[in-house]
Amino acid sequence: RxxxxxxxxxxxxxxxxxxxxxxxxxxxxxxxxxxxxxxxxxxxxxxxxxxxxxxxxxxxxxxxxxxxxxxxxxxxxxxxxxxxxxxxxxxxxxxxxxxxxxxxxxxxxxxxxxxxxxxxxxxxxxxxxxxxxxxxxxxxxxxxxxxxxxxxxxxxxxxxxxxxxxxxxxxxxxxxxxxLFPPHLDIHRTFDLKGSTIGRDFKEEDLEKNPRATLKDLNWLRRNLHLEFGPTKKAAFVSQMEKDVALLQRLGIMDYSMLIGVHDLLRGNTEQLRERTLKVYQPHHEQGEDQNIISGLARTPSKLETAKRARELxxxxxxxxxxxxxxxxxxxxxxxHRTSLMFYADNGGYQATHENDMPGEVIYYLGIIDCLTRYNIVKKAEHFWKGFGGNEPQISPIPPVRYGDRFNKFIAGITMSHERAEKQRRSITID
Ligand code: ATP
Ligand code: CA
Ligand code: CA
The missing domain is CATH 3.30.800.10 (Phosphatidylinositol Phosphate Kinase II Beta)
Known part of the structure; x- marks a missing residue:
């Protein structure tokens, strides 16, 4: 998409x-x-x-x-x-x-x-x-x-x-x-992560055709990426995620994702925002008719009425x-983007930090989306397919508690500052 x-x-x-x-x-x-x-x-x-x-x-x-x-x-x-x-x-x-x-x-x-x-x-x-x-x-x-x-x-x-x-x-x-994404900043990469690897791959060769595609877990891992938060921001983020996931587990919900948009501050806004805005539909009708719809008048209003409606609005x-x-x-x-909400407070998002908690070069736009799917619905679909052709489903749905635990583990596991990730990488190489 x-x-x-x-x-x-x-x-x-x-x-x-x-x-x-x-x-x-x-x-x-x-x-x-x-x-x-x-x-x-x-x-x-x-x-x-x-x-x-x-x-x-x-x-x-x-x-x-x-x-x-x-x-x-x-x-x-x-x-x-x-x-x-x-x-x-x-x-x-x-x-x-x-x-x-x-x-x-x-x-x-x-x-x-x-x-x-x-x-x-x-x-x-x-x-x-x-x-x-x-x-x-x-x-x-x-x-x-x-x-x-x-x-x-x-x-x-x-x-x-x-x-x-x-x-x-x-x-x-x-x-x-x-x-989740800001109107005024380019999102350079988008990921939809579930903490599963089965079927969680966007074909890399299709990226050329569609550079704004939403990538998935395997694309993330292949790039060896991290949600680069130092200790303080990581603690706040992970603890909120765990509370949110606990609710989803209790309500029997699964199949949700962590949606992540990355804005690279060093790259800045290179894309023409105008291009984006031009694709937004401007209705055929003129200003007067807009007001007409707003006020619910059946006929075209006079200039005076239009002005009055505008004032009322x-x-x-x-x-x-x-x-x-x-x-x-x-x-x-x-x-x-004036908001006091923690994860949307840095220009609408949550800015990366270094291991010393100083601000990093990336702003993340993130949240847990698609959280209205209950386990039994997925189960039913699975049974349907099983009964239908005898084929095993591609993705085997796991119960909400396990889904949530796996989700938490995956997201917490990829959340670390650039410095920590480097250190980890080096120690792995040395081993
Ligand atoms: P499916 O059930 O097949 O996963 P869906 O129709 O339920 O799909 P979602 O998973 O909710 O759709 O969202 C699909 C995509 O739409 C996301 O990967 C993301 O790119 C975009 N999207 C959804 N919700 C948001 C949001 N709140 N902010 C920004 N983008 C969003
Ligand atoms: Ca989804
Ligand atoms: Ca859905």
Missing amino acids: VMIGNKVDENHVNYETAYNMLTGIRFTVSRCNAKIDRELEDSDFTARNKFSFDITGNELTPSAKYDFKFKDYAPWVFRHLRAGFDIDPADYLVSLTSKYVLSELGSPGKSGSFFYFSRDYKYIIKTIHHGEAKFLRKILKDYYNHVRENPNTLLSQFYGLHRVKIPYGRKIHFVVMNN RDMVKRQRPVPMEHAVDKMPAEA
Whole structure:
């Protein structure tokens, strides 16, 4: 998969879905956030609200371009989660819905999920299977409590869980989560590590065709790489990972990975960011029409109305309007990554350190992703294949506790400063 999006324009097969997702998010998130904050109750974890959108609009919902139904899961829980993750409510809405711009990430993988970026690259929408959505709701309280006790969690930060359905269409569940990678810095290499070697190899010769490909465990080992953290940062990182993995083990989850993006400070930003931004879809409609969608008006508004809508939006978000991506790029570094969260505090990531804890030459962008797969689902698939053709599956799934232990061991094992790695290498050579 590549990290550059393909535009989702009006001719794109998924344009309608993308539009409906954003319209639903915009409506439900502002609806919940408009209320005075309160403590969570048990019923908040199972709450779900259903809304119907249509082209005429009604007392409850504004008019939309298409007819669709939108289901919003546990809005109060996600509101609190977003707050805990330091997400400014206005920022969230602006990033996702101030313009209906999304870009689709590569082609869908084995799982059939689709990935979309918000136009400022901060958020990812991932479509998930019904089973995964059900499971997330089941574990939501455990996840919530974990995040409260571990604000620096490395687990995917979930900001919303929703469902869209068009008439006669299928139900599409999706989550909104953090993009681990920064909008303003080149990621020179990407790895998706599981701590397994079976089938965990990206064909090196395909790298030429696709230099941004996500590499795997064997590619990492072949390059003799390390997550170069000195003692202090290593201790913080490994201890958080172990706490996060303990939760996943307890919940019977497996098949997750440590996603790692490497930004080499010595190489800096060589790629043209503009190139990246140009690939992000700019909708066909003009500024006026954008406002039209936002405000849900059915006709093209006058200049005055447009200005008024713009002002309203501006007031709503209580800060400046988002600048178009191509202008925003220069402004992003300082702006985009103010966070107190430990592993995202160094320019959005976690900077390498030397053995003496002095800063290193690389920034890592990392987190534990794809953590909604329960063991029994994989087991079922395995049994299916076994019963089907009698062929052994390529990857034999191991139970969650063993999966987690192997994961921890692998990641902790590759985490050491450059100096320590050198020393280890030399002592091995001497032996
Ligand atoms: P499969 O189940 O086949 O592994 P999936 O559809 O569940 O695939 P993920 O494993 O969640 O997909 O993610 C696939 C790829 O998408 C990752 O390897 C990574 O390149 C990118 N990706 C996923 N989540 C994020 C994220 N939060 N930030 C940045 N990139 C991400
Ligand atoms: Ca995965
Ligand atoms: Ca998956």
